[in-house]
Amino acid sequence: MANKQDEEFLNDYTLFQKLTDKQSSEEIQDTTEQLEILQKKYSDEYLFAYQLGLAHLNKGNMERALIMYGRTLDLNPYIVENKEFMYQYAFILVNNEQIDNAKIVVERAEQLPSDEEYQTRLAALLESIEQN
Numbered sequence: 001m002a003n004k005q006d007e008e009f010l011n012d013y014t015l016f017q018k019l020t021d022k023q024s025s026e027e028i029q030d031t032t033e034q035l036e037i038l039q040k041k042y043s044d045e046y047l048f049a050y051q052l053g054l055a056h057l058n059k060g061n062m063e064r065a066l067i068m069y070g071r072t073l074d075l076n077p078y079i080v081e082n083k084e085f086m087y088q089y090a091f092i093l094v095n096n097e098q099i100d101n102a103k104i105v106v107e108r109a110e111q112l113p114s115d116e117e118y119q120t121r122l123a124a125l126l127e128s129i130e131q132n
Contacts, residue, residue: 031055039068046075050085057088062095083112087121094129102129 032055039048053068069089072079079085086109093102106126110119 032059044075046072046079049075050079053092054088057092062092065092066096066098080108081112083109083114083118086112087118087125090122090125090129094125099129 032052035048035052035055039052042048049068049071053065053072056062056065056068069085069092072085073089086105090102090105090109093099093105103126106122106129109122114122
C-alpha cells in the first residue's frame with residue numbers, strides 16, 4: 001500500500017512540475033483546473049497553494065489569487081522572505097482594493113535583500129498605490 005501511495009505522490013508531483021513549468025515559460029493554457037485538483041489533494045502543502053495563486057494571477061483572476069496567496073501565507077509564514085512572492089502579493093492586494101495592506105507588504109518587501117531592478121519595481125508599485 002505504501003508503494004502505491006508513493007507512486008501516486010510521484011505522479012502528482014511530476015504533473016505539478018509540468019504545470020509549474022508551463023506557467024514559468026508562459027505557456028499557460030488551462031493549468032488552473034489541474035492545479036485546483038492538486039491543491040485540494042495536498043491542501044497542507046504551501047507550494048500547491050502558491051502555484052494555484054500564481055495561475056490565477058496570470059489569468060487576471062485577482063480575487064482567487066488573493067485567496068490562494070493568503071492560504072500560502074497561512075501554510076508557510078516564512079514566505080514573506082521571498083521577494084517575488086511579496087511583490088506579487090502587494091500587486092494582488094492593490095487589484096483587490098486593499099490599499100493599506102498593500103502598503104504594509106511593500107514596506108516589508110523593501111527590507112528584503114534585493115537588486116536595484118526589484119527596488120525600482122517596488123517604488124513604481126508604491127507610487128501607483130499612493131496615487132489611488
